[in-house]
Amino acid sequence: MTWFENVDQSFTQLELEFVEAVRRRLQRARRSKQALLLAVGLVLATLFVWLAARERRVTAELGKQRELAKAAQQKYASETARLYADRF
Numbered sequence: 001m002t003w004f005e006n007v008d009q010s011f012t013q014l015e016l017e018f019v020e021a022v023r024r025r026l027q028r029a030r031r032s033k034q035a036l037l038l039a040v041g042l043v044l045a046t047l048f049v050w051l052a053a054r055e056r057r058v059t060a061e062l063g064k065q066r067e068l069a070k071a072a073q074q075k076y077a078s079e080t081a082r083l084y085a086d087r088f
Helices: 013-087
Strands: none
C-alpha cells in the first residue's frame, strides 16, 4: 500500500475503491491473525494451568500411596517378625 501513498497521480473513483478494498482486506487479515494468536495463547495458558493442577493432584496422590505402601511394609515386617519369633 505504500506505493499508493507515494504516487503523485490522481486516481479514478474505481481505483480509489479498489485501494480501499485492498486496505480493508489487509486489515481484516491482520485482525484474523491477531485473533488466532490470541486464541492459541488462551488455549495454551488454559492447558498449562490444567497441567499444573493435575501435577499437584498426582503428586498428592503419590504421597498418599507412598504412605500407604510404607504402612503396609511396616505391617508386613512386624507380622513377619512375629511369625518368625513364634517358630523359635
